[in-house]
Amino acid sequence: MDNLLLMLAPLFSSKLLLVLFFGTLFGLILGVLPGLGPTTGGALILPFTMTLDPLSAIVLLTSIYCAGTYGGAITAVLINTPGTPAAAATCLDGYPLAQKGEAGRALGMATVSSTVGGIFSVIILVFFAPILAQLAYEFGQPEYFALAIFGLTMLASIGEGSPIKNLIAGAFGILISTVGKDFMTSIDRFTFGINELTEGIGFIPVVVGLFAMSEMLTQSTLINQVFNRIALKAIKLPTKEDYKKTWKTILRSSGIGSFIGVLPAEGGTVASLIGYSEAKRFSKNPEEFGKGSIEGIAGAEAANNAATGGAMVPTLALGIPGSATTAVILTGLIIHGVRPGPDLFREQPDFLYGIFGAMLIANILFFIFGFFGAKIFARITLVPNKILWPMIFAVSVCGTYSLNQSIIDVWIMLFFGVLGFFMRRYGFSVVPVIIGLILGELVEGTLRQSLVIFDGNWLMFFTRPIALTFFILSLIALAFPLIRSKKNK
Amino acid sequence: MKNVQKLKRANKSLPFFFKDEFKVSFVIIFVSIILLLTTFTFDVVPPILNRGIQPATFPKALLVLIITMTLIVYYLATKNPWKNEKKLPKSFFLTLFSFILFVIVSKTLDFFLAISALSIFVSYYWGEKRLFYLLLVGIIFPIIVFIFFETILGLRFPPGIITNIYYS
Numbered sequence: 013m014d015n016l017l018l019m020l021a022p023l024f025s026s027k028l029l030l031v032l033f034f035g036t037l038f039g040l041i042l043g044v045l046p047g048l049g050p051t052t053g054g055a056l057i058l059p060f061t062m063t064l065d066p067l068s069a070i071v072l073l074t075s076i077y078c079a080g081t082y083g084g085a086i087t088a089v090l091i092n093t094p095g096t097p098a099a100a101a102t103c104l105d106g107y108p109l110a111q112k113g114e115a116g117r118a119l120g121m122a123t124v125s126s127t128v129g130g131i132f133s134v135i136i137l138v139f140f141a142p143i144l145a146q147l148a149y150e151f152g153q154p155e156y157f158a159l160a161i162f163g164l165t166m167l168a169s170i171g172e173g174s175p176i177k178n179l180i181a182g183a184f185g186i187l188i189s190t191v192g193k194d195f196m197t198s199i200d201r202f203t204f205g206i207n208e209l210t211e212g213i214g215f216i217p218v219v220v221g222l223f224a225m226s227e228m229l230t231q232s233t234l235i236n237q238v239f240n241r242i243a244l245k246a247i248k249l250p251t252k253e254d255y256k257k258t259w260k261t262i263l264r265s266s267g268i269g270s271f272i273g274v275l276p277a278e279g280g281t282v283a284s285l286i287g288y289s290e291a292k293r294f295s296k297n298p299e300e301f302g303k304g305s306i307e308g309i310a311g312a313e314a315a316n317n318a319a320t321g322g323a324m325v326p327t328l329a330l331g332i333p334g335s336a337t338t339a340v341i342l343t344g345l346i347i348h349g350v351r352p353g354p355d356l357f358r359e360q361p362d363f364l365y366g367i368f369g370a371m372l373i374a375n376i377l378f379f380i381f382g383f384f385g386a387k388i389f390a391r392i393t394l395v396p397n398k399i400l401w402p403m404i405f406a407v408s409v410c411g412t413y414s415l416n417q418s419i420i421d422v423w424i425m426l427f428f429g430v431l432g433f434f435m436r437r438y439g440f441s442v443v444p445v446i447i448g449l450i451l452g453e454l455v456e457g458t459l460r461q462s463l464v465i466f467d468g469n470w471l472m473f474f475t476r477p478i479a480l481t482f483f484i485l486s487l488i489a490l491a492f493p494l495i496r497s498k499k500n501k
Numbered sequence: 502m503k504n505v506q507k508l509k510r511a512n513k514s515l516p517f518f519f520k521d522e523f524k525v526s527f528v529i530i531f532v533s534i535i536l537l538l539t540t541f542t543f544d545v546v547p548p549i550l551n552r553g554i555q556p557a558t559f560p561k562a563l564l565v566l567i568i569t570m571t572l573i574v575y576y577l578a579t580k581n582p583w584k585n586e587k588k589l590p591k592s593f594f595l596t597l598f599s600f601i602l603f604v605i606v607s608k609t610l611d612f613f614l615a616i617s618a619l620s621i622f623v624s625y626y627w628g629e630k631r632l633f634y635l636l637l638v639g640i641i642f643p644i645i646v647f648i649f650f651e652t653i654l655g656l657r658f659p660p661g662i663i664t665n666i667y668y669s
Binding site: 194201 | 529589593657
């Protein structure tokens with residue numbers, strides 16, 4: 013009961029409500045704009061959160077996360093381009109339905125299923141995060157090392173790309189985390205005599221570079237591309253018939269999305285793809301999928317928004333990001349001096365349940381904004397790239413500079429922008445780099461501390477049951493893409 | 502589908518060192534080997550201060566892992582070649598050039614001027630010829646962002662021709 017009251021706290025704080033309002037609005041705009049999204053937006057707004065107290069800062073980031081994930085559906089339905097990668101599966105049926113003159117119905121279903129998925133996942137978060145945090149009390153350094161390895165091996169199965177390429181990108185992310193002074197011995201590594209690198213490479217320049225700047229370079233190759241835009245008259249709430257057809261799909265996808273979200277390093281993109289394919293598998297009319305099936309939209313949208321709450325579970329309970337955006341939120345927590353993990357649940361329940369409550373309200377807010385404002389948000393996509401991207405560049409440069417007031421950070425951002433462009437061009441996802449970077453220090457630190465505990469005996473890792481379980485899960489995670497590709501053949 | 506097959510066939514006919522999979526694998530392995538060699542220059546901690554492993558061991562292991570996985574990727578690509586990517590357009594190289602221009606101008610002249618120059622340059626080459634919009638993205642918007650960051654975050658931008666005038 014106390015926790016429920018704590019969850020309602022944001023409703024009684026005008027400041028938090030204002031932050032939620034702005035965060036949801038900003039998240040929706042980011043989600044609607046192809047190439048941007050909650051990860052880039054969160055990274056860009058991170059410096060501004062320094063002016064806020066920790067709870068307001070994280071509420072702002074989480075509301076951007078929830079609304080941004082939904083916002084991608086608007087562009088997916090109206091211009092057949094996912095606003096965020098998580099909305100890619102929504103295009104498959106959203107756009108064909110819009111072409112049939114039912115854009116309002118498609119967006120109505122996307123809005124309702126996103127909201128249900130989001131709220132469902134917050135309930136999962138409220139129940140499971142404390143349980144996971146309680147379990148984490150049993151974790152020592154070897155267990156955290158094994159867990160981080162599990163998180164990294166899960167990178168093999170993110171998205172549709174090559175598992176080995178994802179692992180290379182993840183290993184590269186960890187390698188970036190080793191730049192600078194070694195945190196245990198203060199010995200310089202990969203600094204090449206550059207003083208600014210002794211502090212290491214910051215998270216924000218890498219994220220903004222890999223996401224925003226690489227997207228700017230991608231957009232530069234598409235300047236002559238013309239989108240077929242479908243006009244939206246008004247959003248329509250699903251009919252009784254639609255609800256009858258989709259309620260099972262929405263619930264199933266909400267469950268799938270929450271579960272996928274909880275898995276370290278996975279996220280909305282994987283969740284929506286699985287949610288969509290499961291919706292098709294269970295559908296009475298699978299032949300309609302890809303031609304404007306309302307169930308397809310519901311399956312994909314409920315799953316990707318359900319992944320938001322799911323991804324917050326390992327982020328808050330263990331300090332292991334569940335997705336690229338939660339990696340940004342994790343950075344936000346660390347910047348504000350909040351250490352995620354079991355102690356957070358014991359010592360700061362008001363903070364934690366404030367976040368849960370804010371996520372719940374954000375889901376309701378984006379329903380209202382989406383329902384009444386989808387037409388306006390759809391117009392944002394009319395802003396031409398030749399005006400939009402130079403503006404994003406200005407904000408990216410100033411945002412990156414502002415954290416450490418370092419021009420080197422801006423150059424690092426540009427370097428990662430170019431690198432990210434070529435990575436994506438040759439089929440390397442940039443998300444594993446982010447996850448690797450954020451987990452790098454944990455992996456190395458826990459490995460070295462474990463070896464001190466074990467007196468250098470590596471085999472001792474396998475004598476710890478929890479660590480052994482994570483290692484077995486890691487092997488399964490590595491084997492899964494192989495099994496899947498053989499099955500597909 | 503036919504186009505993809507055509508592209509794949511075109512890629513197959515190229516000598517191996519012109520293929521994308523070779524070029525990408527070569528760059529990754531080349532950079533990794535240089536970094537691996539660099540790790541041998543890291544200071545060695547005396548055994549009494551050493552905690553677990555030497556500071557160079559972990560990056561070394563990572564680089565060996567990256568090289569091994571890249572070799573696997575290349576081996577798999579010889580069996581199943583990558584599709585040939587389209588040639589990059591002129592607008593890409595101009596945008597890339599604008600990044601370099603930004604670095605040079607921000608280092609030598611002024612941070613604000615660099616943002617302004619890049620914005621106008623990119624916007625123009627991406628097709629915006631109307632003066633008002635060029636001024637909007639190149640001057641008005643950067644001024645708003647500049648003032649916003651300066652007042653909200655109390656940020657002090659690096660000194661330069663324009664920034665010095667503003668601060669004085």
